[in-house]
Amino acid sequence: xxxxxxxxxxxxxxxxxxxxxxxxxxxxxxxxxxxxxxxxxxxxxxxxxxxxxxxxxxxxxxxxxxxxxxxxxxxxxxxxxxxxxxxxxxxxxxxxxxxxxxxxxxxxxxxxxxxxxxxxxxxxxxxxxxxxxxxxxxxxxxxxxxxxxxxxxxxxxxxxxxxxxxxxxxxxxxxxxxxxxxxxxxxxxxxxxxxxxxxxxxxxxxxxxxxxxxxxxxxxxxxxxxxxxxxxxxxxxxxxxxxxx
Amino acid sequence: xxxxxxxxxxxxxxxxxxxxxxxxxxxxxxxxxxxxxxxxxxxxxxxxxxxxxxxxxxxxxxxxxxxxxxxxxxxxxxxxxxxxxxxxxxxxxxxxxxxxxxxxxxxxxxxxxxxxxxxxxxxxxxxxxxxxxxxxxxxxxxxxxxxxxxxxxxxxxxxxxxxxxxxxxxxxxxxxxxxxxxxxxxxxxxxxxxxxxxxxxxxxxxxxxxxxxxxxxxxxxxxxxxxxxxxxxxxxxxxxxxxxxxxxxxxxxxxxxxxxxxxxxxxxxxxxxxxxxxxxxxxxxxxxxxxxxxxxxxxxxxxxxxxxxxxxxxxxxxxxxxxxxxxxxxxxxxxxxxxxxxxxxxxxxxxxxxxxxxxxxxxxxxxxxxxxxxxxxxxxxxxxxxxxxxxxxxxxxxxxxxxxxxxxxxxxxxxxxxxxxxxxxxxxxxxxxxxxxxxxxxxxxxxxxxxxxxxxxxxxxxxxxx
Amino acid sequence: xxxxxxxxxxxxxxxxxxxxxxxxxxxxxxxxxxxxxxxxxxxxxxxxxxxxxxxxxxxxxxxxxxxxxxxxxxxxxxxxxx
Ligand SMILES: Nc1nc2c(ncn2[C@@H]2O[C@H](COP(=O)(O)OP(=O)(O)O)[C@@H](O)[C@H]2O)c(=O)[nH]1
Ligand SMILES: [Mg+2]
Numbered sequence: 001x002x003x004x005x006x007x008x009x010x011x012x013x014x015x016x017x018x019x020x021x022x023x024x025x026x027x028x029x030x031x032x033x034x035x036x037x038x039x040x041x042x043x044x045x046x047x048x049x050x051x052x053x054x055x056x057x058x059x060x061x062x063x064x065x066x067x068x069x070x071x072x073x074x075x076x077x078x079x080x081x082x083x084x085x086x087x088x089x090x091x092x093x094x095x096x097x098x099x100x101x102x103x104x105x106x107x108x109x110x111x112x113x114x115x116x117x118x119x120x121x122x123x124x125x126x127x128x129x130x131x132x133x134x135x136x137x138x139x140x141x142x143x144x145x146x147x148x149x150x151x152x153x154x155x156x157x158x159x160x161x162x163x164x165x166x167x168x169x170x171x172x173x174x175x176x177x178x179x180x181x182x183x184x185x186x187x188x189x190x191x192x193x194x195x196x197x198x199x200x201x202x203x204x205x206x207x208x209x210x211x212x213x214x215x216x217x218x219x220x221x222x223x224x225x226x227x228x229x230x231x232x233x234x235x236x237x238x239x240x241x242x243x244x245x
Numbered sequence: 246x247x248x249x250x251x252x253x254x255x256x257x258x259x260x261x262x263x264x265x266x267x268x269x270x271x272x273x274x275x276x277x278x279x280x281x282x283x284x285x286x287x288x289x290x291x292x293x294x295x296x297x298x299x300x301x302x303x304x305x306x307x308x309x310x311x312x313x314x315x316x317x318x319x320x321x322x323x324x325x326x327x328x329x330x331x332x333x334x335x336x337x338x339x340x341x342x343x344x345x346x347x348x349x350x351x352x353x354x355x356x357x358x359x360x361x362x363x364x365x366x367x368x369x370x371x372x373x374x375x376x377x378x379x380x381x382x383x384x385x386x387x388x389x390x391x392x393x394x395x396x397x398x399x400x401x402x403x404x405x406x407x408x409x410x411x412x413x414x415x416x417x418x419x420x421x422x423x424x425x426x427x428x429x430x431x432x433x434x435x436x437x438x439x440x441x442x443x444x445x446x447x448x449x450x451x452x453x454x455x456x457x458x459x460x461x462x463x464x465x466x467x468x469x470x471x472x473x474x475x476x477x478x479x480x481x482x483x484x485x486x487x488x489x490x491x492x493x494x495x496x497x498x499x500x501x502x503x504x505x506x507x508x509x510x511x512x513x514x515x516x517x518x519x520x521x522x523x524x525x526x527x528x529x530x531x532x533x534x535x536x537x538x539x540x541x542x543x544x545x546x547x548x549x550x551x552x553x554x555x556x557x558x559x560x561x562x563x564x565x566x567x568x569x570x571x572x573x574x575x576x577x578x579x580x581x582x583x584x585x586x587x588x589x590x591x592x593x594x595x596x597x598x599x600x601x602x603x604x605x606x607x608x609x610x611x612x613x614x615x616x617x618x619x620x621x622x623x624x625x626x627x628x629x630x631x632x633x634x635x636x637x638x639x640x641x642x643x644x645x646x647x648x649x650x651x652x653x654x655x656x657x658x659x660x661x662x663x664x665x666x667x668x669x670x671x672x673x674x675x676x677x678x679x680x681x682x683x684x685x686x687x688x689x690x691x692x693x694x695x696x697x698x699x700x701x702x703x704x705x706x707x708x709x710x711x
Numbered sequence: 712x713x714x715x716x717x718x719x720x721x722x723x724x725x726x727x728x729x730x731x732x733x734x735x736x737x738x739x740x741x742x743x744x745x746x747x748x749x750x751x752x753x754x755x756x757x758x759x760x761x762x763x764x765x766x767x768x769x770x771x772x773x774x775x776x777x778x779x780x781x782x783x784x785x786x787x788x789x790x791x792x793x
Pocket of ligand 2: 017018019060
């Protein structure tokens with residue numbers, strides 16, 4: 001069987017995720033069963049250079065701190081389903097707020113491609129973006145596209161491909177918080193790493209726990225309850241985090 | 246191994262506990278501030294604004310669409326325009342599809358005869374299954390193929406959030422959330438899908454209000470019934486062009502009444518079962534963006550239309566078969582169907598309807614699309630879904646069974662107000678995980694439907710309107 | 712010049728630019744507002760009122776967000792000369 005790679009699309013609402021999703025998949029997509037939990041997550045398929053991809057259009061959210069059902073869904077998908085690549089779609093005309101979400105995703109996984117969409121609009125409004133600088137500072141590929149005019153999509157596909165082959169490795173930026181918070185993070189991070197052994201990003205878990213993310217605690221308990229018996233280290237990890245190092 | 250597991254879960258508990266101790270309430274502020282600072286740094290480094298960077302275009306448009314003077318009239322006009330397009334545009338293709346299916350049926354009938362099939366098989370398959378399905382396709386497909394794309398265009402353009410912005414104050418007065426207008430807009434397409442879309446409302450109380458009242462927006466499954474009855478009985482005597490306008494007027498009136506009921510029920514619930522102050526309101530007004538017209542039209546016709554249609558057909562087919570069987574299996578000397586009709590008739594008469602109509606609504610529980618075809622099957626009590634000779638023949642059948650304009654109006658009102666379809670209720674249960682609220686979502690509309698039709702029936706008699 | 716005037720976002724007039732100083736809101740709503748960019752230290756601009764007077768739309772972090780009086784009245788800031 002041919003291997004299928006998984007990609008998730010994350011981003012603020014209205015950044016053109018669905019437009020990009022449609023562009024990539026054409027009509028090869030299905031909406032999760034209406035009666036099911038996955039209603040807001042459309043999955044679709046496409047191939048590029050003999051590789052098959054499954055791509056998921058996550059609900060648009062302003063953050064990934066589980067303030068709402070949608071945020072939780074997107075968060076859980078990235079953290080627990082571990083797509084091989086998470087594409088963060090940003091609106092090039094309001095990068096400040098959009099970047100905020102990109103930074104949150106980078107705390108969760110390093111396997112990220114940042115896509116600046118709506119470049120046609122940005123051009124019109126005289127917004128000049130130097131993606132090289134952003135790429136250097138973020139430590140992941142940054143690609144300018146317009147999913148409306150289909151520009152930059154080849155570059156995106158190419159980057160996806162090279163990320164899968166390992167040709168591109170990423171070094172995601174770490175947001176450093178104030179001293180007090182950092183001390184606490186480091187304290188918890190080590191313990192979290194011991195327990196999860198790479199299955200969850202330890203720094204992120206530490207930060208979320210410090211923020212009192214009760215829903216995450218419940219989710220972890222639910223997902224790992226049965227698996228604790230064979231010990232975390234025992235299983236072949238499906239983790240894709242850290243693979244890029 | 247087990248020991249190791251215990252240790253692991255113990256360590257997990259310890260981790261959570263320790264985090265609990267270290268956690269401070271102000272932490273989130275710091276974290277978000279830091280993230281924003283970083284974002285600012287990044288954008289400052291990588292982005293240059295050569296103009297104001299603001300979206301002047303959207304601001305100009307918002308001055309019109311959310312203007313104190315034009316805001317509301319424009320909303321009403323757009324609502325009317327969408328319905329007019331749907332009704333006017335659907336007429337001809339609907340008739341063409343109906344003609345096509347009955348032409349095809351002729352050949353199918355010949356085929357069955359040649360094969361020497363027994364009457365009952367022909368009855369079940371052709372008069373039940375085939376006619377049920379083809380009716381639903383010809384009545385439902387054209388309006389959907391117009392409504393969904395037009396609606397998707399408005400949505401893609403970015404107009405809908407402005408509706409939520411304009412209407413919010415009204416929703417607030419009744420204790421609901423402004424985004425409820427977005428979920429209601431979804432409801433025009435499909436209530437079952439709209440229930441899922443209530444997730445955009447962050448606060449549980451207001452979300453519940455949106456779930457419980459969504460049904461008062463007529464979904465696509467009820468369009469068929471509403472449009473047919475409005476054109477037949479409310480505008481029947483008028484000439485072509487004006488007839489369409491009158492039918493559209495009636496539909497818009499019904500929709501506005503549904504919105505009024507939504508407000509009323511929301512208000513009532515806010516004062517009783519769902520007490521509380523409105524909370525958590527944030528609404529983004531995204532820039533207006535010219536949609537990719539062709540893409541949006543193709544995609545929404547293909548995806549949404551086919552999805553809803555296939556669901557309708559899946560239900561119409563067995564419903565057709567079931568109705569045919571009920572009408573053709575006799576107990577004593579009448580068919581089961583007639584037994585049911587006779588049982589329901591007193592209640593039906595009280596509501597200005599009749600036993601057939603109530604039976605159709607009962608059998609139509611799985612999907613509203615099949616209500617009208619089942620009704621006609623009942624009237625023609627051979628149990629075959631009709632192959633009516635155009636829309637005029639349909640009116641004759643109804644008149645023959647004692648219909649007046651009040652019957653039509655009440656059937657429309659009942660359709661607008663009654664319990665949600667089966668799929669919608671399943672979704673309500675999925676989303677609320679509560680038997681109580683699911684039951685209430687059934688009970689509240691049903692009580693209102695019965696009450697309103699009862700009042701209308703009595704008033705019509707009292708004022709000697711019929 | 713002198714001391715900048717402190718007002719709540721709800722009291723802002725169209726065109727006012729306000730630097731946020733304090734959010735008197737707790738819980739999920741506070742988090743949501745922070746996520747949207749209503750963060751202390753940042754500047755928001757009053758864009759327009761809804762036809763019925765409330766909610767009010769603000770420009771914040773290059774986007775347009777509408778808030779009801781209940782929330783915008785709890786966000787405090789200083790008027791910035793433009
Ligand atoms: N001008 C322009 N418009 C776009 C672009 N990508 C998406 N849009 C438009 O932006 C709106 C929102 O897009 P959508 O894909 O629904 O965003 P989503 O909410 O992130 O899924 C739609 O009207 C699209 O047509 C783009 O690259 N350029
Ligand atoms: Mg989308």
